[in-house]
Amino acid sequence: MKPEIAPSILSADFGHLREQVGLVEAAGATIIHVDVMDGHFVPPLSMGPQVCEALRDLGLHLEVHLMVERPETTQVEAFAQAGANTIIVHAEATPAVDYTLNLIREHGCSAGLAVNPATPLSIFEEVSPDLALCMTVNPGWGGQRFIADSIEKITRLRAIVGPDVVIEVDGGVDTKTAGLCVAAGANRLVAGSAIFGQKDPAGAFHDILNAASRGN
Numbered sequence: 001m002k003p004e005i006a007p008s009i010l011s012a013d014f015g016h017l018r019e020q021v022g023l024v025e026a027a028g029a030t031i032i033h034v035d036v037m038d039g040h041f042v043p044p045l046s047m048g049p050q051v052c053e054a055l056r057d058l059g060l061h062l063e064v065h066l067m068v069e070r071p072e073t074t075q076v077e078a079f080a081q082a083g084a085n086t087i088i089v090h091a092e093a094t095p096a097v098d099y100t101l102n103l104i105r106e107h108g109c110s111a112g113l114a115v116n117p118a119t120p121l122s123i124f125e126e127v128s129p130d131l132a133l134c135m136t137v138n139p140g141w142g143g144q145r146f147i148a149d150s151i152e153k154i155t156r157l158r159a160i161v162g163p164d165v166v167i168e169v170d171g172g173v174d175t176k177t178a179g180l181c182v183a184a185g186a187n188r189l190v191a192g193s194a195i196f197g198q199k200d201p202a203g204a205f206h207d208i209l210n211a212a213s214r215g216n
Ligand code: DX5
Pocket: 008, 010, 011, 033, 035, 065, 137, 138, 139, 140, 141, 142, 143, 144, 170, 171, 172, 173, 190, 191, 192, 193, 194
């Protein structure tokens, strides 16, 4: 699988959200990463399904990262109805991981499972999501420093899930860390501040994609 870059709109200018997304789309992005925070699982509040509604007609793949407690109770259905294509939940956020992954698929979406930096990978020996997300920062904020120990964790994750599952990394991805992640086995990289925090988001997208491809 060729590496893909999923720009996170968490660092975008929300006053010009569709224009910002248009910039990375013109640069070749096909996936947009939507970071949803509930003020409980992580301290900040971020965005709700209305943001997916506002972007869905652009025809991009909307990947929703639910950093929320008990996502199965309300958020999965709401985001699926708002146009999400992939929904990612955290292993730490629900005791009903297998149920929640099935629920996501029943709503016609790809099912992703995320683990925080301190969470062991053993859950991936028990359940088979379509996408495995290895957090490379503690979730909650954009612009944090990449946790270097994650590289070895990505290697172990690839050995567990095999070649066909998408391995995504999220947090601190830039032109320096992208190639390392891909070399370790990741094939989808989220980047927020390294794209939308830059003057030229399209150029930044290209640079990270090139750096990721060199790690291949
Ligand atoms: C962190 C979010 C990330 C974040 C990444 O809690 O899940 O998706 O937007 O931001 P950067 O790329 O700036 O680390």
